[in-house]
Amino acid sequence: MAHPHKSEQPQAYESDTAQLSDRLAFVDKFPSAARITRLSMGVSFTALTIGALLGIVQALHRTNVFRGVISSADYYSVLTGHGVLLALFFTIFFLTGIFTWGTSRSLGRELPSPRFSLVWFLLMLSGAVMTATAIFGGLVGQIPFSADVLYTFYAPLQAHPLFYAGLAAWLVGTWLAGADWIRAYYHWRQDNPGERIPLQMFMILTTMLMWYIATLGVAVEVVFFLLPLSLGLIESVDPLLTRTLFWFFGHPVVYFWLMPAYFAWYTVLPKLSGGRLFSDPLARVVFILFLILSTPVGFHHQYADPGVPEGFKFIAMTNTMFLLLPSFLTAFTVVASMEYGARQRGGTGYLGWLKALPWGNPAFAGCALAGIMFAAGGFSGIINAGMNINSLIHNTLWVPGHFHLTVGTASALTMMAISYWLYPQITGKRLQFYGIAQVQPYVWFIGMGLMSNAMHRAGLAGVPRRTAEPQYQQFDFMPVLGSMLEMRLQIAIGGSLLTLGAVMFVLVMAGTWLAERGRGRLRVDSHLPEPISGPSDSPRVLDNVRLWFVIAVVLVVIAYGFPIYSMVADGALNPAAPPFPV
Numbered sequence: 001m002a003h004p005h006k007s008e009q010p011q012a013y014e015s016d017t018a019q020l021s022d023r024l025a026f027v028d029k030f031p032s033a034a035r036i037t038r039l040s041m042g043v044s045f046t047a048l049t050i051g052a053l054l055g056i057v058q059a060l061h062r063t064n065v066f067r068g069v070i071s072s073a074d075y076y077s078v079l080t081g082h083g084v085l086l087a088l089f090f091t092i093f094f095l096t097g098i099f100t101w102g103t104s105r106s107l108g109r110e111l112p113s114p115r116f117s118l119v120w121f122l123l124m125l126s127g128a129v130m131t132a133t134a135i136f137g138g139l140v141g142q143i144p145f146s147a148d149v150l151y152t153f154y155a156p157l158q159a160h161p162l163f164y165a166g167l168a169a170w171l172v173g174t175w176l177a178g179a180d181w182i183r184a185y186y187h188w189r190q191d192n193p194g195e196r197i198p199l200q201m202f203m204i205l206t207t208m209l210m211w212y213i214a215t216l217g218v219a220v221e222v223v224f225f226l227l228p229l230s231l232g233l234i235e236s237v238d239p240l241l242t243r244t245l246f247w248f249f250g251h252p253v254v255y256f257w258l259m260p261a262y263f264a265w266y267t268v269l270p271k272l273s274g275g276r277l278f279s280d281p282l283a284r285v286v287f288i289l290f291l292i293l294s295t296p297v298g299f300h301h302q303y304a305d306p307g308v309p310e311g312f313k314f315i316a317m318t319n320t321m322f323l324l325l326p327s328f329l330t331a332f333t334v335v336a337s338m339e340y341g342a343r344q345r346g347g348t349g350y351l352g353w354l355k356a357l358p359w360g361n362p363a364f365a366g367c368a369l370a371g372i373m374f375a376a377g378g379f380s381g382i383i384n385a386g387m388n389i390n391s392l393i394h395n396t397l398w399v400p401g402h403f404h405l406t407v408g409t410a411s412a413l414t415m416m417a418i419s420y421w422l423y424p425q426i427t428g429k430r431l432q433f434y435g436i437a438q439v440q441p442y443v444w445f446i447g448m449g450l451m452s453n454a455m456h457r458a459g460l461a462g463v464p465r466r467t468a469e470p471q472y473q474q475f476d477f478m479p480v481l482g483s484m485l486e487m488r489l490q491i492a493i494g495g496s497l498l499t500l501g502a503v504m505f506v507l508v509m510a511g512t513w514l515a516e517r518g519r520g521r522l523r524v525d526s527h528l529p530e531p532i533s534g535p536s537d538s539p540r541v542l543d544n545v546r547l548w549f550v551i552a553v554v555l556v557v558i559a560y561g562f563p564i565y566s567m568v569a570d571g572a573l574n575p576a577a578p579p580f581p582v
């Protein structure tokens with residue numbers, strides 16, 4: 001075990017020592033990377049603000065608490081906006097922001113061409129604006145656009161072509177972003193032959209390789225089927241094929257929600273806890289497992305689809321259960337790192353060390369609370385993943401109950417929390433409204449506790465998701481636990497608290513962005529302490545990213561080759577294609 005040197009002591013984070021103010025802020029060292037990070041995060045937070053306001057409208061509308069904002073017919077435009085803005089734009093713009101920072105920070109250099117970085121950012125932005133325009137056009141009678149197809153945009157639902165064209169442009173933007181980071185890595189590699197890939201860079205490389213594999217499905221779906229259909233160039237599509245292509249992307253996309261959070265939990269959270277990462281090699285193994293396993297599982301979203309062979313659903317389920325492994329490894333590694341940090345701060349006892357953690361530091365508290373909710377989300381996810389038990393909760397409110405714990409908290413709250421730490425470094429300004437920031441993660445935690453718990457239970461009682469009118473005529477839901485009224489109120493109150501939490505976050509960010517630069521003492525810096533067990537404790541093959549990529553592709557071919565072949569063989573545009581029997 002290497003022995004800790006001074007800069008790793010806990011006080012190095014909080015205190016306002018002269019030593020820290022000597023360190024240059026990230027924005028001073030790498031101004032171009034800081035600008036792209038800032039711009040990406042600015043778009044991300046804007047999407048979060050709009051998405052959260054739509055969230056409260058939905059929560060109040062479907063619980064019948066307040067219906068004055070929209071009509072039930074407009075609910076689907078609102079829900080599409082909520083899903084697309086939050087699940088695609090808030091999350092992925094955050095990812096491009098934090099990965100730009102991480103590439104530059106871990107390689108110790110700017111990205112190769114500031115102009116190229118700006119190009120991919122602008123491409124993503126214009127794509128996002130096109131898609132959002134198509135969605136919100138649906139709310140304005142005079143505008144001939146609409147896109148109330150929900151964020152899964154299944155055929156035969158159809159949106160205005162602008163919706164699909166925007167998505168395609170946005171996607172190409174993300175591909176170029178990945179190319180930008182990979183190019184920076186190659187430049188670094190030329191100057192540093194034989195060195196281990198820095199951990200953050202390793203995480204970015206594996207995540208982006210995963211993204212290239214996964215987005216292929218949705219790109220083919222949008223460009224070859226849905227866009228031509230909406231333009232009237234083709235008459236029909238095969239809903240099963242396009243759904244399959246969507247879910248080819250739709251499961252792995254959850255890892256693009258999660259990877260920025262994992263990235264923060266592994267590399268920044270240990271420092272925030274006052275300690276060091278427990279194991280760098282374990283972190284690498286986790287990212288490799290995600291690269292290999294995240295795509296050949298998409299059929300677990302199609303358990304109820306006729307036409308997908310049962311045997312392939314079973315393969316998807318098995319792979320899904322294997323995917324629990326990297327998340328368990330993460331739970332272990334991250335908690336061990338936090339415990340180490342707590343003990344460095346003087347914490348003792350079997351669980352007593354928890355009290356020594358900096359719960360008043362919003363960056364730490366947000367990440368830790370997000371991690372706790374993620375554990376709960378993991379359990380409800382195991383139910384979703386089971387092929388037979390899934391039919392109990394399929395398409396019920398249980399499902400949004402589940403993913404508001406995962407993407408809606410594990411990812412979203414971590415992203416917000418880590419911004420409290422990162423934003424000062426990319427703006428050069430101190431965090432403003434610190435008191436609001438300190439309370440915010442707890443507001444989110446309580447709000448989500450109420451909303452998600454009630455959604456899960458309502459789902460068990462059979463309440464459907466994705467509807468403005470969840471009540472059927474002459475039918476009463478029979479809750480197993482609690483009453484329907486109590487659940488509705490919890491969803492309404494929880495949803496309102498969540499939106500409040502989002503507004504508090506955005507206030508802090510906007511305040512910080514607009515603040516004066518002051519004397520330049522930030523209280524935070526991007527120095528990350530060495531892990532307790534470093535990369536040299538692991539075999540070099542872990543860094544052979546090419547090998548893992550090839551294995552990932554082979555697994556995808558095994559899981560998907562045959563079913564997709566059979567869907568295409570009987571006519572790729574033929575909706576009536578008979579299912580392939582297995």
Ligand code: HEM
Nearest residue numbers: 052055056059083086087150408412465466467495498499
């Ligand atoms: C800000 C507070 C939030 C509130 C009040 C809220 C509320 C809701 C409600 C009530 C639904 C279910 C609607 C239905 O099925 O009829 C829903 C769906 C959804 N939410 Fe949220 N949510 C919030 C935040 C988030 C966040 C942060 C994310 C992701 C980062 C997110 C992602 C989604 C997605 C993907 C759906 C599914 C949309 C669909 O079924 O097409 N939400 N939300």
Ligand SMILES: [Cu+2]
Nearest residue numbers: 250251300301
């Ligand atoms: Cu999935």
